[in-house]
Amino acid sequence: MTKPRLLFLPLSLVIITLLGCGQSAKPETRSNQSAISTTTSSSIAPTPIFKSIDANIQGQPYGRGLSAVRFVSATTGYMDGNGIILKTTDGGQIFSAVAHTSVNLTGLSIAKTATTTVAAWGGHSILVSHNSGSNWSTYTFTHTVQQADFVTASEGFAITQGDYAPPASVPSALWRTTDGGAHWAELQAPSPPVSVSFGTASVGWVGVAGGDIFQTANAGQTWNRVLHLTAKPGEAKVHAVSSQICWALITGGSGMSQTSYTVFRTTNGTNWTPVLGISTAGAGPAPGNPGKVPRGPGSSPGPMAVLGPNQAVIAGVCEACGWGTASLSSTQDGGASWSSHPTIGDSEGPLASMSFVSLNEGWVLDNRGESGNGILLHTLDGGTSWKEVYPTTHPHPTMGVSFVNQDIGFGIGVPGNANAVVRSSNGGLTWTQVGVLPATKVTSYGNLGSPIDFLTTQHGYIVNQTGKLFETKDGGRTWTLQQIPRANNQFVSVMFASVEQNGTINTFGQQIDVTQDGGRRIIEKKIKPHYY
Missing domain, CATH: 2.40.128 (Lipocalin)
Incomplete structure (x- = not known):
């Protein structure tokens, strides 16, 4: 029997579509599925058709366009995105829409001293609520809003992006409101500002595109530069805590999909100390050459x-x-x-x-x-x-699926745990985690195939990008690493044809690995490339 190829799309919410040919059946294995005949025209000889099951992971655009999340407490939080603001009061188990708008919202913040004041922004607009999202007011600027920061329910600051296209050149600008967002007045500020954060109504900091940081002690009437780096980095994003304490994330150069960065902190508002950084070969040294500070996560912030x-x-x-x-x-x-x-x-x-x-x-x-x-x-x-x-609290596979009949199927990967193995007994409507793959990483390389294949309800295989093949004989509860003598390729999909353990493993390259003993011995088959 020829097994249909799986198309894998790594999207968030999963819909499993099962297609069966012939009468509905629940075979224990795929190899014992019997052939049936079909009626054809007189000019075409009858051809046996095997009952088969297609499994397809497809994405539903349920959470599309979300941009920001902010939680006030362990239970209350907000998200916003394209035309919507959502709120939860149970830690994220259920989100409900509290505002609809034509604006593509890109940011969200909570006032430091008034958690009932919520600001959302996007496009040319800032939306503000002073009663935890029950009611919203909108203020529209001439240019795109980049950020908003409220200290109290009435005192807030915002940055609008500049427009440098001729004939009129408009620089980025800093704005202030003293009436909770009903009216805004432009302030004289260092240019071009990219982030703003106030610790009190009068004391705050602005980060600019060149990486410098400026401080004000009079609500933005005057500014003093408090951090200057000789090598011009990317930009500075500030996070104020009080009138004295502020953190800043400053990005550096970029290259080879890497961006260096340094985290600074001040305890008196003016003197800054690097506390974390990362330098890379592609991006160069961390801003400020911080020396022996702890290394930050990743290769970009x-x-x-x-x-x-x-x-x-x-x-x-x-x-x-x-x-x-x-x-x-x-x-x-x-x-x-x-x-x-x-x-x-x-x-x-x-x-x-x-x-x-x-x-x-x-x-x-x-x-x-x-x-x-x-x-x-x-x-x-x-x-x-x-x-x-x-968008759901229920587990669902994200990296690959394999069904042994129209009801029972297995999947690999759930959001938050790429090694989780899940099982469905109702055709993919619901899933339950049954095991965990003993691997550091499982990756299917997009839509190149599925890394999971089950022959029966108990016997299955999974491959990963490090050239490893795992086998289970108890329905995915426990897994054994097959000791392959030589595996020089990155495995991207696996397909077994029978319980006799004859199968193929597709690799990331011009090669197919063939096994006749369940993966204990691998025969490498080169593929001649075809160009179209």
């Missing part, structure tokens, strides 16, 4: 969440590494030491947004690479393990 004077969490990504390459580092002593956490399984990165309410509990919004389908992941152990809470 992700979002940063500041929890207080001494607590912060930063995400890093490896953009050239593929899935599951976003990871976190956290500090509880002002950056003197950092705790590193493992990569977030099955995240596509770079992460769109991040919010923590403590060093243990936080959320990350993964927009699933090019698909744009938003997945919200939740951690209770500081980033060591993750569980999806939006």
